[in-house]
Amino acid sequence: MKKVAGIALLSCGLLLAGCGNEPAKETATKQEDTKNEVVKQKDTGTAEQEETAINEDAEGTAxxxxxxxxxxxxxxxxSFGAAKYYGFGYNDEVGIDGTKGPLKPVKMGPMSMTIKNVAITDIIPNDETREAFGxxxxxxxxxxxxxxxxxxxxxxxxxPNKTIAVTDTGEQVExxxxxxxxxxxxxxxKVKREGDIVFLLKDPKADIxxxxxxxxxPADKDMYEISGEKRLTFDILDVEAAKKKDAGK
Structure with missing residues (x-):
C-alpha cells in the first residue's frame, strides 16, 4: 500500500524493522497521550506527584x-532502550505517496527491489545496546x-545493504x-530476500x-555490471505532516 510506515526496534536482532502505517499512527497517538498525561499530572496532580515529577526531571525514572x-x-x-519517530519518507517513483495504490518495484536489470517504507527514528540506547549504536x-x-x-x-x-545515504543536511553515511x-x-x-537497511547519522539533531x-x-556471475546505479530521493515529513498526507489533507 502507498502508506507511510514506521519502524520499531526488534529486541532479538537490534534491527530497525518496518511496520504498517496504522501501527505508526497508533504509536504516535500513544506518544501524544503519554505526553499529555505527564503534563496533566504536573499541572493538576498532588504535591507528592509534583515532587515525583521534579525528581524524574533531575534523576530519571526507574x-x-x-x-x-x-x-x-x-x-x-x-530490550534496547527507548525510541520515538522523527519522520517518514515519501517518493512517488516507488509508490510511497500517501495513497492506497500498490508499491512500485525498482527494476535494476533482473533485480526487482520493492521499498516498503523509509523512516527516521531517534533512539536512546541502554547500556547493553549502546555499543551497537556507535x-x-x-x-x-x-x-x-x-x-x-x-x-x-x-x-x-x-x-542493497551497501547503499549510501546522503541527507540534505550534508551527511554522507554508509x-x-x-x-x-x-x-x-x-x-x-529466483531468490527473494527482505529486511532493513539501517544508517546511523552523525548529527542526532539534524533537521532532515x-x-x-x-x-x-547488480552484477552477473562473472562480476560484470548488469545495470547502473540507482539514486532515489525521499522527502521527509514529520509525524503529523505524514498523518495528514496519508489522510489526503
Whole structure:
C-alpha cells in the first residue's frame, strides 16, 4: 500500500524493522497521550506527584528515561532502550505517496527491489545496546525496509545493504553492517530476500527534509555490471505532516 510506515526496534536482532502505517499512527497517538498525561499530572496532580515529577526531571525514572524525554515522545523498551519517530519518507517513483495504490518495484536489470517504507527514528540506547549504536547516548537513524528479488534463473550479485545515504543536511553515511539485515549478496536464481537497511547519522539533531539513497547496480556471475546505479530521493515529513498526507489533507 502507498502508506507511510514506521519502524520499531526488534529486541532479538537490534534491527530497525518496518511496520504498517496504522501501527505508526497508533504509536504516535500513544506518544501524544503519554505526553499529555505527564503534563496533566504536573499541572493538576498532588504535591507528592509534583515532587515525583521534579525528581524524574533531575534523576530519571526507574527505566532510565527522564520526564523531559517522555515529554519528547520517547517510549521505553527494556530490550534496547527507548525510541520515538522523527519522520517518514515519501517518493512517488516507488509508490510511497500517501495513497492506497500498490508499491512500485525498482527494476535494476533482473533485480526487482520493492521499498516498503523509509523512516527516521531517534533512539536512546541502554547500556547493553549502546555499543551497537556507535557508543552514542542518543542516535538519529534512517531505516529502509526492502524486498529484493532476482527475477531471472541466472546467478546475480546485488548488495542493497551497501547503499549510501546522503541527507540534505550534508551527511554522507554508509549502511551500518551490525544493524542492517541480510538483504544482499549472491542471488542464485529466483531468490527473494527482505529486511532493513539501517544508517546511523552523525548529527542526532539534524533537521532532515530529504534523504538520497545510492544503490550500486547488480552484477552477473562473472562480476560484470548488469545495470547502473540507482539514486532515489525521499522527502521527509514529520509525524503529523505524514498523518495528514496519508489522510489526503
Amino acid at each position: 527505566d532510565g528515561l527522564t520526564a523531559k524525554e517522555r515529554k519528547e515522545g520517547f517510549e521505553y523498551d527494556p 557508543g552514542n547516548d542518543r542516535v538519529r537513524a534512517v531505516s529502509i525496509s526492502v524486498e529484493v528479488e532476482n527475477t531471472s534463473d541466472e546467478d546475480v550479485t546485488f548488495y 549502511a551500518n553492517d551490525e544493524l542492517t539485515g541480510d538483504v544482499g549478496g549472491d542471488f542464485l536464481g 527534509k530529504s534523504v538520497k539513497f545510492i544503490f550500486d547496480g
